[in-house]
Amino acid sequence: MASDYYTLLGVDRSASPEEIKKAYRRLARQLHPDVNDAPDAADRFKEVTQAYEVLSDPKKRQIFDRGGDPTSQGRGGGGFGQGFSFDDIMDAFFGQSSPRGPRSRVQRGQDALLRLDVELAEAVYGATHELKVDTAVVCEVCDGSGAQEGSGPxxxxxxxxxxxxxxxxxxxxxxxxxxxxxxxxxxxxxxIPDPCRACDGDGRVRSRRSLTLTIPAGVDHGTRIQLAGEGEIGPGGGPAGDLYVEIRVQRHPVYARSGDHLECEVTIAMTAAALGTSLDLPALRADLEENESGPDTITVDVEAGVQSGQVVVVRGEGVPRLRGAGAGDLRVRVLVETPTHLDDEQRELLHRLAVLRDEQRPEARLGATHRSVFGRIKDAFR
Known part of the structure; x- marks a missing residue:
């Protein structure tokens, strides 16, 4: 007579199949020879495995409950009755069974990535682009089934x-x-005995199609725009993946972007810097083919006495915030140009100005040179 399998698993004789399964999982984790090096671990593991094999099978459990030995029927040499499934061992250790049954021919398609070069003005103010995309689409001959017309799997x-x-x-x-x-x-x-000749049984074919992409205002270099369901059609005519469009912003001859701000440099004459002036800069939005949102120029007021390298800020003329209200600023760095070719009259006027300002021999204002980054870090640690 076999051992008491209920006692080996530590369950009552009225235990449900789920309780038996949980008990076996717990003991298998403890007694498996790969995790338990006790001398009797292998033997005990065999015993609980045999107990689970019997009690998890309704017919064998019924024979055992009536006092019979279910392992003696149809026994092969040197094993535990009919043997056990490797899936039961995986189930005991990982808490779930391996997938069973056939898998579907209909599967989700892969995502696709497309890189798009855009002008700075298009990234800042938004634009619309027509895209040509080469992806897998549903085969129109078999409608995604992969089988020739009049046949099937x-x-x-x-x-x-x-x-x-x-x-x-x-x-x-x-x-x-x-x-x-x-x-x-x-x-x-x-x-598929008779696969579709157009798609060779895959249910999809390669094709070029057109898409309209709307670029929101404020996108930056490297921004990815997701177009749901516009990627590859899946095998068997399955649902399409997503299409991601990565924005690559080209360099602009005048403006550069820094976060939500636009930056540029202007060079003005020494007299304009001393007296002050007003500049009309070409607006970035003027680069757009359809510019209906503002003027083609931006007026920048330069105050008298501006120094070379000073930055003049024009509020709200920067990049619209992609996630939020308002826009950044336009930062104009002013460079003062010193005249190099003077005629006699101009030289005389500058001499008279130097006399009036008592600057015939002006004293130089000395200041500390800018320390290097590593020097400032070194000072900070001191």
């Missing part, structure tokens, strides 16, 4: 529609059954 004769082939391997623990994808149907459980 047939049950695989190798795996009989299961999608997997069972393999039995003998070991010290008994007969271990493992399942592998069927080599004939590749796990689908069906084959």
């Amino acid at each position: 047939a049950t695989c004769g190798t795996c009989r529609g299961q999608g997997a082939i069972q393999h039995v391997q003998r070991s010290l623990l008994g007969d271990i059954r493992t399942a592998r994808a069927c080599p004939t149907c590749h796990g689908y459980g069906t084959v």
Whole structure:
């Protein structure tokens, strides 16, 4: 007579299949020879595995409850009755069974990535682009089924529609059954005897199509715009993946972007710097083919006495904030140009100005040179 399998698993005789399964999981984790090096661990693991094999099978459990020995019926040499499935061991250790049954031919398509070069003005103020995309689309001949018209998938004769082939391997623990994808149907459980000639049974073909992309105002270099459902159609006519468009902003001859701000440099004459002036700069939005949102120029007021390198800020003329209200600023760096070619009259006027300002021999104002970055870090640690 076999051992008391209920006692081995530590469950009552009225235990449900789920309670038996949980008990076996717990003991298998404790007693498996790969995790337990006790001398009797392997033997105890065999015992609880045999107990689980019997109690998890309604017919064998009924024989055992009536006092019979279910392992003696149909026993092969040197094993635990009919053996046990490798999926049960995986189930015990990882808490879930490996996938069973055929897999669907209809699958989601892959995402696609497209890089798009845009002008700075288009990135700042937004634009619309027509895209040409080469992706997989549903085969119009078979409508995604992959089968020639008038035919369809047939049950695989190798795996009989299961999608997997069972393999039995003998070991010290008994007969271990493992399942592998069927080599004939590749796990689908069906084959297509007469595949579509247009798509060769894949249910999709390559094609070029047009898309309209709306670029929101304020995108930056490297921003990715997601177009849901515009990627690759999946095998078997499955749902499409997403299309991601990565924005690459080209350099501009006048303006540069710094976060939400636009920056540029202007050079003015020495007299204009001393007396003050007003400049009309070309607006970045003027680069757009359809500019209906503002003037083509921006007026920048330079105060008298501006110094070379000083920055003049024009509020609200920068980049619209992509996630938020308002816009950044336009920062204009002023460079003062010293005249180099003077005629006699101009030289005389400058001499008279120097006399009036008592600057014939002006004293130089000395100041500390800018320390290097590493020098400032070194001072900070001191």
